[in-house]
Amino acid sequence: MLTNRSSSRMTRPAEDSAPNAEDVAQLAELLVRTSRRLRRSSMAELGPMGLTGAQARVVRYLVAVGHPARMADIAAALEVVPRTATSVVDDLEAAKLVARATDPRDRRSVLVSLTDEGVLLLDRIAQARRRTAEATFSALSPKQRGELTRLLTVCCGPNERCGSGGPQPRPAHSRRGH
Amino acid sequence: MLTNRSSSRMTRPAEDSAPNAEDVAQLAELLVRTSRRLRRSSMAELGPMGLTGAQARVVRYLVAVGHPARMADIAAALEVVPRTATSVVDDLEAAKLVARATDPRDRRSVLVSLTDEGVLLLDRIAQARRRTAEATFSALSPKQRGELTRLLTVCCGPNERCGSGGPQPRPAHSRRGH
DNA sequence: TATTGTTATACTCTATAACTATA
DNA sequence: TATAGTTATAGAGTATAACAATA
Numbered sequence: 001m002l003t004n005r006s007s008s009r010m011t012r013p014a015e016d017s018a019p020n021a022e023d024v025a026q027l028a029e030l031l032v033r034t035s036r037r038l039r040r041s042s043m044a045e046l047g048p049m050g051l052t053g054a055q056a057r058v059v060r061y062l063v064a065v066g067h068p069a070r071m072a073d074i075a076a077a078l079e080v081v082p083r084t085a086t087s088v089v090d091d092l093e094a095a096k097l098v099a100r101a102t103d104p105r106d107r108r109s110v111l112v113s114l115t116d117e118g119v120l121l122l123d124r125i126a127q128a129r130r131r132t133a134e135a136t137f138s139a140l141s142p143k144q145r146g147e148l149t150r151l152l153t154v155c156c157g158p159n160e161r162c163g164s165g166g167p168q169p170r171p172a173h174s175r176r177g178h
Numbered sequence: 179m180l181t182n183r184s185s186s187r188m189t190r191p192a193e194d195s196a197p198n199a200e201d202v203a204q205l206a207e208l209l210v211r212t213s214r215r216l217r218r219s220s221m222a223e224l225g226p227m228g229l230t231g232a233q234a235r236v237v238r239y240l241v242a243v244g245h246p247a248r249m250a251d252i253a254a255a256l257e258v259v260p261r262t263a264t265s266v267v268d269d270l271e272a273a274k275l276v277a278r279a280t281d282p283r284d285r286r287s288v289l290v291s292l293t294d295e296g297v298l299l300l301d302r303i304a305q306a307r308r309r310t311a312e313a314t315f316s317a318l319s320p321k322q323r324g325e326l327t328r329l330l331t332v333c334c335g336p337n338e339r340c341g342s343g344g345p346q347p348r349p350a351h352s353r354r355g356h
Numbered sequence: 357t358a359t360t361g362t363t364a365t366a367c368t369c370t371a372t373a374a375c376t377a378t379a
Numbered sequence: 380t381a382t383a384g385t386t387a388t389a390g391a392g393t394a395t396a397a398c399a400a401t402a
Contacts, residue, residue, distance in 0.1 A: 023320075023323060023324065023327060024308065024311040024312060024315055024323055025304075025307045025308055025311050026327060027311060027315060027323055027326060027327045027330070028216055028220075028307065028310060028311040028314065028315075029235075030327060030330040030331060030334055031209070031212060031213055031216055031314075031330060032213065032216065032217075032231075032235075033257065033334050034209060034213075034330050034333065034334045035209055035210065035212075035213030035216075036257060037257075037334070038206055038209055038210065039210075039370095040370095042206075043370095043371090043391090052390090052391060052392085053210070053391085053392090054391075054392065054393095057207075057210075070360090071360075071361065072359090072360065072361085079211065079214060079215075080392085080393070080394090081393070081394065081395085082360075082361060082362085083361085083362080083363095083393080083394075083395085084392070084393055084394080085361090086361065086362065086363095087391090087392080087393085088391095088392085091391095106359095106360085106401080106402075107360095107400080107401060107402090108359065108360040108361070108400065108401045108402070109359095109360060109361080109401095110360080110361065110362095126203070129203045129206065130202065130203055132206060133202040133203050133205060133206040134202060136206065136209075136333065137202055137205060137206075137333050138333075139332055139333045140329065140332055140333050142201075144329055144332065145201060145202055145205055146201065147325065147329060148205060148326070148329045148330075148333075149201060149204060149205045149208060151318065151322055151325060151326045151329070152205070152208040152209060152212055152326075153208060154317055154318055154322065155212065155314065155315050155316075155317045155318050155326075156208055156211050156212045156215070217393095218393095221368090221393095221394090230367090230368060230369085231368085231369090232368075232369065232370095233368095248383085249383070249384065250382090250383065250384085258369085258370070258371090259370070259371060259372085260383075260384065260385085261370080261371070261372085261384085261385080261386095262369070262370055262371075263384095264384065264385065264386095265368090265369080265370085266368095266369085269368095284378080284379075284382095284383085285377080285378060285379085285383095286377065286378045286379070286382065286383040286384070287378095287382095287383060287384080288383075288384065288385095
């Protein structure tokens with residue numbers, strides 16, 4: 001009976017700007033569940049063609065912005081730390097779907113480009129993506145899907161280029177040493 | 179220029195019930211990004227107290243339904259395969275936050291209950307959860323949060339007890355052998 | 357010195373398969 | 380035979396830290 005979600009009405013000690021703290025926590029839980037279903041569906045669709053979700057996102061990014069793309073830009077687009085992008089590109093390179101090259105202008109940079117074989121996958125990826133999304137959002141009407149997209153865009157920024165996003169590699173180590 | 183999101187208007191071959199296939203795929207991408215941010219925020223909040231997201235969800239489930247709870251019910255609530263629930267409970271048990279016991283009525287079953295130490299964590303978990311949700315949905319107004327919750331509930335079912343959810347351990351292996 | 361990417365390592369979450377104990 | 384949970388194994392995804400090459 002510690003926090004037995006009382007009336008959730010008189011709990012506003014003027015310290016937090018949340019008008020209904022319990023609701024926003026429930027929202028987080030719902031999002032976790034929805035995203036888990038989406039991931040499962042995505043694996044079921046992409047797995048048989050030998051791709052993972054992150055790999056498919058890299059391929060789509062390369063198409064969207066036009067390859068070659070720098071490794072750092074891929075990491076930013078995926079909102080991950082550079083090391084993670086390296087891993088994903090490693091796997092794609094092993095599958096001969098992308099190729100690495102050194103940028104002649106800045107030889108520290110790595111340019112990643114799609115191979116012909118990688119380009120051939122585009123249609124199948126797009127189809128898998130549609131099926132995944134359909135499976136996850138089938139209970140929503142088109143209008144509701146539009147509304148959901150709008151709301152997520154508000155809290156996450158437009159499709160590419162995410163505002164406060166980024167992997168935010170914690171400033172030092174946030175509070176481990178208490 | 180293969181699928182350069184043309185007018186997205188004449189692509190309705192009457193085979194798919196999606197009136198706007200590209201939009202629903204974009205919706206999936208947005209959800210992936212939002213959930214990644216939520217997970218990062220969750221790790222940042224829970225990590226310092228030695229908990230992971232899945233562990234915190236188990237603790238919250240035990241409180242919500244009243245412990246002890248059977249392992250199979252925990253797995254169903256988390257929408258994971260039984261093996262995953264075992265892993266998470268293993269870690270919680272190692273941290274002395276939960277305890278296992280054999281159900282005397284069906285000695286195959288395992289009953290999981292919170293320890294006193296586990297109960298003491300509840301407030302801190304709730305606070306971390308609020309901060310996580312706030313960080314992720316800060317750009318949304320209370321009204322928008324309510325709308326988002328409603329939409330996700332439609333496509334994911336109410337909070338506990340998820341309709342078509344479940345880990346759906348693929349029927350044999352779905353289409354590996356083509 | 358600062359930046360780009362990497363090697364090295366570790367951990368969370370999740371899955372399939374085979375097995376044990378019980379029903 | 381069917382069910383509940385486990386051991387064993389694997390792999391996706393991601394992170395920090397130390398380092399190399401380059402700027």
